[in-house]
Amino acid sequence: MRTRAIGLSLLAAALAVLLQTTLFGQVRIFGVAPDLVMLTVIAVARRLEAEPAVLLGFTSGLAMDLLGSSPLGLRALVLTLIAYATVRTRDRFDINVVATGLAVVLLSLLGVVLVVVIGTLFGEASFQDPNVLRKILLIPIYNLVLAVVVFPLVTLIVGGRRRRELLL
Amino acid sequence: MLVVLVVLSFLLMTFDIRASGGGVTGTLREGTQSVFAPVQEFATSLISPVVDFIDGLANLAGLRDENETLRRRIAELEAKVDEVGTLEAEVETLRRVADLTLPDESIPTKPARVIARGDNFDSSFTIDKGTRDGLVVGNPVVDENGALVGEISMAAPRTATVAPIIRPTGAVTVESQTGETGIAFGQGSAILLLEVNPATEPVFADYLLLTAGSTKFPPGLPVAKVAESASPEAAKIRTEAVPVADFNRLKLVVVLQWTFSAEDQQEEQPVTDETPPADAESETSTP
Numbered sequence: 001m002r003t004r005a006i007g008l009s010l011l012a013a014a015l016a017v018l019l020q021t022t023l024f025g026q027v028r029i030f031g032v033a034p035d036l037v038m039l040t041v042i043a044v045a046r047r048l049e050a051e052p053a054v055l056l057g058f059t060s061g062l063a064m065d066l067l068g069s070s071p072l073g074l075r076a077l078v079l080t081l082i083a084y085a086t087v088r089t090r091d092r093f094d095i096n097v098v099a100t101g102l103a104v105v106l107l108s109l110l111g112v113v114l115v116v117v118i119g120t121l122f123g124e125a126s127f128q129d130p131n132v133l134r135k136i137l138l139i140p141i142y143n144l145v146l147a148v149v150v151f152p153l154v155t156l157i158v159g160g161r162r163r164r165e166l167l168l
Numbered sequence: 169m170l171v172v173l174v175v176l177s178f179l180l181m182t183f184d185i186r187a188s189g190g191g192v193t194g195t196l197r198e199g200t201q202s203v204f205a206p207v208q209e210f211a212t213s214l215i216s217p218v219v220d221f222i223d224g225l226a227n228l229a230g231l232r233d234e235n236e237t238l239r240r241r242i243a244e245l246e247a248k249v250d251e252v253g254t255l256e257a258e259v260e261t262l263r264r265v266a267d268l269t270l271p272d273e274s275i276p277t278k279p280a281r282v283i284a285r286g287d288n289f290d291s292s293f294t295i296d297k298g299t300r301d302g303l304v305v306g307n308p309v310v311d312e313n314g315a316l317v318g319e320i321s322m323a324a325p326r327t328a329t330v331a332p333i334i335r336p337t338g339a340v341t342v343e344s345q346t347g348e349t350g351i352a353f354g355q356g357s358a359i360l361l362l363e364v365n366p367a368t369e370p371v372f373a374d375y376l377l378l379t380a381g382s383t384k385f386p387p388g389l390p391v392a393k394v395a396e397s398a399s400p401e402a403a404k405i406r407t408e409a410v411p412v413a414d415f416n417r418l419k420l421v422v423v424l425q426w427t428f429s430a431e432d433q434q435e436e437q438p439v440t441d442e443t444p445p446a447d448a449e450s451e452t453s454t455p
Contacts, residue, residue, distance in 0.1 A: 067294070
């Protein structure tokens with residue numbers, strides 16, 4: 001069961017990477033696209049145990065790094081930290097829809113800020129982008145909207161294992 | 169586990185930066201992109217109608233300006249119903265590419281399709297041509313109308329990554345209509361920062377900026393149009409410029425199989441009888 005959930009999570013992350021680099025590479029509203037990979041990592045980390053969750057965050061981020069041109073390891077680091085933050089806080093935000101939505105916004109915001117800050121430290125000059133503030137603000141909002149579709153889908157694919165475990 | 173992954177990430181970043189895109193990390197990138205390219209190519213062909221539809225919705229505000237484009241798009245969609253439109257559209261685009269006239273017609277060109285893009289903080293994109301097609305790192309890339317887009321920053325056998333001029337680390341030596349040379353700096357968005365130093369003449373809005381000819385790009389390629397007029401202040405001009413290429417809608421690009429050679433420099437010298445601009449050496453658009 002555990003292996004199956006991890007396998008399906010990896011599949012979901014791979015699909016998210018594919019959509020991020022193709023569909024959301026072209027569809028940008030107000031010049032900004034949702035960060036589907038980050039959202040998928042948050043959604044999956046709600047359902048997995050801590051170790052597979054952070055590993056999945058790292059793998060998804062590394063895939064994005066390998067397919068882009070930013071420093072290798074930047075998104076791997078950020079998504080590892082986001083997966084860890086999700087695992088540590090999921091019991092607090094998995095109580096109702098509002099709390100979950102708020103968590104998506106805050107975790108996405110944290111992720112975007114980390115990409116900008118760590119990216120700048122490693123020579124990406126993200127702060128020079130005049131749209132940096134718009135991106136920081138819009139990505140969490142887009143992720144919140146997309147979470148309405150992604151979260152139930154991930155629950156359907158990966159399963160509600162964690163909830164059942166808690167009940168047991 | 170968390171600590172191991174965090175340390176590993178930092179090590180990867182350090183190695184990648186020290187290797188400047190080459191070495192083991194560069195090989196890893198090339199390998200991954202080669203493996204992933206066919207999947208991305210297939211996905212891009214599948215989602216193209218969806219993208220066009222969403223793109224149309226997103227640009228409702230500029231409907232009047234886009235009217236002509238939409239009419240053409242409707243015509244394309246109608247043709248698609250007959251399962252012929254896709255080919256017709258491709259033929260049209262390829263015809264534009266074939267009719268593309270460059271300042272230096274002796275430069276061989278290679279059309280390529282954009283198959284993937286980076287995320288919000290990575291303006292680079294991947295094309296479906298690579299070293300197997302004769303592309304090398306440093307080859308300039310233009311759009312279907314000949315406007316400068318960027319340069320190849322990484323080339324795998326079947327794909328290549330294009331570092332666009334709008335990257336925050338991008339810079340192009342440009343020449344204005346008055347003949348003054350400046351540098352257009354990328355800022356990560358569709359606005360370039362133009363610096364002319366020293367400047368003697370003012371620049372006016374809509375002035376076309378062309379590549380001045382340097383070790384990175386051949387001369388005469390359209391780069392941007394000056395957005396705001398500006399006059400020299402302390403012999404320096406600093407203003408904004410809008411790139412000629414539309415980076416949000418790039419689907420097909422043309423790679424110029426050109427790299428700077430000492431012969432080019434020798435050919436240029438007797439004509440200009442000047443040393444190359446000092447800022448040309450500082451021109452970078454690498455990741």
